[in-house]
Amino acid sequence: MKQVRRREVIRTGTTVEQMVRAIADMIVTGAILPGEKLDEITLASRFEVSRTPVREALRELGAMGLVGREPNRSAVVTNVTGTYLHSMFEAMAELEGICARLSAERMTVDERRALELEHRSSMRLVHAGAEEDYAAHNTEFHTRLYRGAHNDHVFEMVTQTRARLAPFRRAQFRLPGRLAKSYEEHDQIVTAIIRADAVAAGQAAYSHVAIVSDASAVFAAAGE
Amino acid sequence: MKQVRRREVIRTGTTVEQMVRAIADMIVTGAILPGEKLDEITLASRFEVSRTPVREALRELGAMGLVGREPNRSAVVTNVTGTYLHSMFEAMAELEGICARLSAERMTVDERRALELEHRSSMRLVHAGAEEDYAAHNTEFHTRLYRGAHNDHVFEMVTQTRARLAPFRRAQFRLPGRLAKSYEEHDQIVTAIIRADAVAAGQAAYSHVAIVSDASAVFAAAGE
DNA sequence: GGAACGGCATCTGTATGCAGGTTGCGAGTG
DNA sequence: CACTCGCAACCTGCATACAGATGCCGTTCC
Numbered sequence: 263m264k265q266v267r268r269r270e271v272i273r274t275g276t277t278v279e280q281m282v283r284a285i286a287d288m289i290v291t292g293a294i295l296p297g298e299k300l301d302e303i304t305l306a307s308r309f310e311v312s313r314t315p316v317r318e319a320l321r322e323l324g325a326m327g328l329v330g331r332e333p334n335r336s337a338v339v340t341n342v343t344g345t346y347l348h349s350m351f352e353a354m355a356e357l358e359g360i361c362a363r364l365s366a367e368r369m370t371v372d373e374r375r376a377l378e379l380e381h382r383s384s385m386r387l388v389h390a391g392a393e394e395d396y397a398a399h400n401t402e403f404h405t406r407l408y409r410g411a412h413n414d415h416v417f418e419m420v421t422q423t424r425a426r427l428a429p430f431r432r433a434q435f436r437l438p439g440r441l442a443k444s445y446e447e448h449d450q451i452v453t454a455i456i457r458a459d460a461v462a463a464g465q466a467a468y469s470h471v472a473i474v475s476d477a478s479a480v481f482a483a484a485g486e
Numbered sequence: 487m488k489q490v491r492r493r494e495v496i497r498t499g500t501t502v503e504q505m506v507r508a509i510a511d512m513i514v515t516g517a518i519l520p521g522e523k524l525d526e527i528t529l530a531s532r533f534e535v536s537r538t539p540v541r542e543a544l545r546e547l548g549a550m551g552l553v554g555r556e557p558n559r560s561a562v563v564t565n566v567t568g569t570y571l572h573s574m575f576e577a578m579a580e581l582e583g584i585c586a587r588l589s590a591e592r593m594t595v596d597e598r599r600a601l602e603l604e605h606r607s608s609m610r611l612v613h614a615g616a617e618e619d620y621a622a623h624n625t626e627f628h629t630r631l632y633r634g635a636h637n638d639h640v641f642e643m644v645t646q647t648r649a650r651l652a653p654f655r656r657a658q659f660r661l662p663g664r665l666a667k668s669y670e671e672h673d674q675i676v677t678a679i680i681r682a683d684a685v686a687a688g689q690a691a692y693s694h695v696a697i698v699s700d701a702s703a704v705f706a707a708a709g710e
Numbered sequence: 711g712g713a714a715c716g717g718c719a720t721c722t723g724t725a726t727g728c729a730g731g732t733t734g735c736g737a738g739t740g
Numbered sequence: 741c742a743c744t745c746g747c748a749a750c751c752t753g754c755a756t757a758c759a760g761a762t763g764c765c766g767t768t769c770c
Contacts, residue, residue: 277557278545278723302752312725314538317753321502321542325549327642333501334731334752346638353639360580414570415577419643502753526722536755541723558722558761 281309281319282326289328289339290426296341300329350427355471357420358407362451362467365410366460374456377406381452388441396441403448407467410455447473505533505543513552513563514652520565524553551650574651579695581644582631586675586691589634590684598680601630605676612669617659620668624659627672631691634679671697 285305288294306316324331330338369377380403387396404424408417447470454463509529512518529540548555554564593601604627611620628648632641659665671694678687 303750313752314724314726318542318545318723322545322549325546336751349637349639352637353643356584356640413573413576415573415647416580419577419647423639423643527720537722538754538756542753560721 278315278319278322281305281311281315282322284309285319285323286326286328286426289323290428294339296339298339299336300339301336350423351471354420354423354427355468357416357423358404358471359464359468360416361407361411361420362455363460363464364413364416365407366455366458366463368412369410369455373406373410377403377410378452378456380406381448384445384448388445391441393441396444400444407451443473444470502539502542502546505529505535505539506546508533509543509547510550510552513547514650518563520563522563523560524563525560550646574647575695578644578647578651579692581640581647582628582695583688583692584640585631585635585644586679587684587688588637588640589631590679590682590687592636593634593679597630597634601627601634602676602680604630605672608672609669612665615665617665620665621659624668631675667697668694 285294285300294300300320302313302316302320305320306313309316320329320331320337323329324337328340330340365373365377380399384396384399384403387399408420411417447466450466451463451470454460454466509518509524518524524544526537526540526544529544530537533540544553544555544561547553548561552564553561555561589597589601604623608620608623608627611623632644635641659668671690674690675687675694678684678690
């Protein structure tokens with residue numbers, strides 16, 4: 263019974279959580295198109311599990327808003343393109359602004375120092391043009407902002423939103439000159455936070471993400 | 487097999503959606519206390535269904551953040567007290583501020599008119615001291631704000647946060663003079679939005695919710 | 711007497727079978 | 741030729757059975 267066709271089988275392990283992430287990725291990356299039906303049996307055979315865990319995964323995806331569900335109908339991929347995607351980028355900018363503003367007010371001395379260190383250490387990555395490494399630094403940098411706000415619920419929202427946007431931001435640092443520009447914008451945020459200038463920090467963070475969103479929107483619309 | 491004890495049986499009908507709502511209600515009304523375990527078999531017998539739909543309901547509740555789930559452990563009601571509760575109120579104020587600000591910029595003429603009408607029509611409820619009706623109006627008023635922002639993701643976040651805070655705000659309008667004060671604050675928000683004054687609208691909405699949060703925090707700490 | 715190990719009870723995770731509903735195709739009729 | 745009605749295949753929703761994991765408790769050894 264393990265000798266089913268090995269062609270389309272997706273070997274991610276068999277937990278429901280992994281299936282949720284795998285299907286979510288397929289949706290946001292466009293591997294499954296909006297409006298497409300997600301047949302339970304087909305998914306079950308693809309993941310080499312029975313229908314029961316597939317059903318639970320689909321229900322969770324429904325709660326996340328990635329698929330639509332109606333009684334006695336197949337789950338269908340919701341349309342995450344266009345306006346909703348745009349709304350997520352805009353929301354992301356707002357959330358980043360909040361985090362930066364609150365960080366400017368609330369970060370401990372140690373947190374400010376750590377943020378500055380993290381930031382300064384990334385300069386050599388810019389010069390080296392190390393896109394992959396800079397992306398990792400970038401994640402770390404923003405996570406510090408989210409934590410610095412000292413608000414668990416905001417942290418949850420911003421983390422979740424960021425995760426859902428991840429696939430759309432993936433190739434962003436490939437754009438020429440983006441690394442240096444990103445560093446420059448980070449610098450403004452850090453400076454404002456060190457000065458405890460909440461308004462400036464919020465505005466700088468908002469602009470930073472808003473700019474990224476434009477670039478990514480273009481990228482997303484262009485192809486993928 | 488239908489002759490199980492008829493004592494604690496909850497006769498809500500058997501769809502998963504109804505179970506989700508029923509369990510969610512029990513959690514937010516305090517019928518089930520935070521930290522309490524939700525045993526699948528017990529729930530199944532209570533609702534007179536098998537474990538399968540119960541599992542799906544629990545997974546959905548987990549996605550909503552109402553229950554915590556770990557592998558091979560019972561689902562437990564999340565504890566939403568203390569610092570996390572405070573962070574949710576603060577986040578709520580921020581989100582309301584965003585919605586009001588964006589509403590001031592983006593609401594159509596019809597939306598502004600409808601908001602104003604809704605608001606003005608509530609004055610008689612204030613005079614009558616009709617707490618229940620005013621609460622319904624209040625929900626409608628805020629929902630209009632959320633929609634007026636014209637940002638689906640923000641709408642989702644604010645709606646979800648509001649839902650999770652609902653039980654802690656329930657008795658809020660019982661406080662003496664709160665109705666009139668609420669109306670007054672709504673008035674400031676509406677006026678700013680009509681004038682398309684984004685900054686003023688945002689600040690008014692933020693303050694409105696922040697004040698409510700204080701009152702409710704006292705209430706939540708006092709008893710329930 | 712206390713701590714650690716092992717067995718047992720219990721609960722979760724998954725598979726599968728069955729019933730009800732929905733859809734789409736085809737035959738029959740106007 | 742088109743429209744309608746009916747049937748059949750398929751798919752979802754739920755129940756039940758089974759396997760694996762966890763935690764508790766008693767026993768045993770130090």
